[in-house]
Amino acid sequence: MRVFWLLMAFFFSLNLKGQDIHFSQYYNSPLTLNPGFTGWYEGDFRVANTYRSQWSRLDPGYITNAFSFDKQFNIGAQQFSGGLLFVYDRSGINYLKSARAGLSLAWNKQFDIHSITIGIQENFIFKSIDRSKITLPEQFNQNTGYFDPGMPNNESVLDDKRTYGDFNAGIGYQLTLDRHTAKVGFAIFHLNKPKDTFFNTNNKLPWRKCVTLSDAFLLNDNITLTGQLLFMEQVKANEWVPGVTATRKLDIENSKFKEVSAGLYVRTSKGSGTDAIIPVLAVKYDLFDVAVSYDVNISGLHTATASRGGFEISVIYTALSSKLFKIKIPCERY
Secondary structure, eight states: OHHHHHHHHHHHHHHOTTOSSOOTTGGGOHHHHOGGGTTOSSSSEEEEEEEEEEOTTSTTOEEEEEEEEEEEEEETTEEEEEEEEEEEEEETTTTEEEEEEEEEEEEEEEETTEEEEEEEEEEEEEEEOOGGGOOOGGGEETTTTEEOTTSOOSOTTOOSEEEEEEEEEEEEEEEEETTEEEEEEEEEEOTTOOBOOSSSSOOBOOOEEEEEEEEEEEOSSSEEEEEEEEEEEETTEEEEEEEEEEEEEOOOTTOOEEEEEEEEEEEEETTTEEEEEEEEEEEEETTEEEEEEEEEEOSTTHHHHTTEEEEEEEEEEEOOOOOOOOOOOOOOOO
């Protein structure tokens, strides 16, 4: 039975093109979420890293790590932001590996209570696959009832390495009003529809659309409730991740612990049902934001995974802002 679920997981990973890489803490990986979110924060610069380990019970599982650095700069009276992105991903029993290096550029503008951002991103992607761990239908030995890697696979054009460029773009809008800080973002990935295949075919990546919504509501001087929603769609694959986080400010004398948070999110999709329930715990220590989450798998795969899904940890360091704010002091004229 365990072998059956391994095969199902492998088939699932090959056919859900809409997944790409994805994080449960999507809001803590801004440059993989939306190129427009580059530099969209208060501070001199930001360093972020998110690590995810998924389905470790299905040896060897899936591992993803995303590291980013972004910084604001001015050209004349206009504010721009630049960012670097590095992503490593290892997928499943065929040891499909992907390494990505990306460069982001965004324009940010503040209009009183309104803020908008527009960004673009170019990625250079290198993919490889361990052919020794792949068996194709032609390698099924009917005499033994097992796949035999030594049998011919009739796929002489199978490559084990692939490189290509990938272009993404996104926008964001923020409104700060009374006790609310609302944000909306929209991004499109694979705008150039790059060729992505290890075979001599014309398989191209279709567009992946991503919508994010959030509203941080200041319940009182110490507690903030933040509701968030992620929606992604690519061809017929889709993903919804709604949730809410409660954050409490800490007033501890001589302590660098500033805030503590707890949240609950759900991953689901139209047609496939609910995949996981995701509890999140986070803390703000000095200039660091650290969050830990775990996907409790409740899909049909929970039999093989024992309801174990994905462990995730994110760390963000945001440097203090050194911007000088001019204050006008009225005085009498003589």
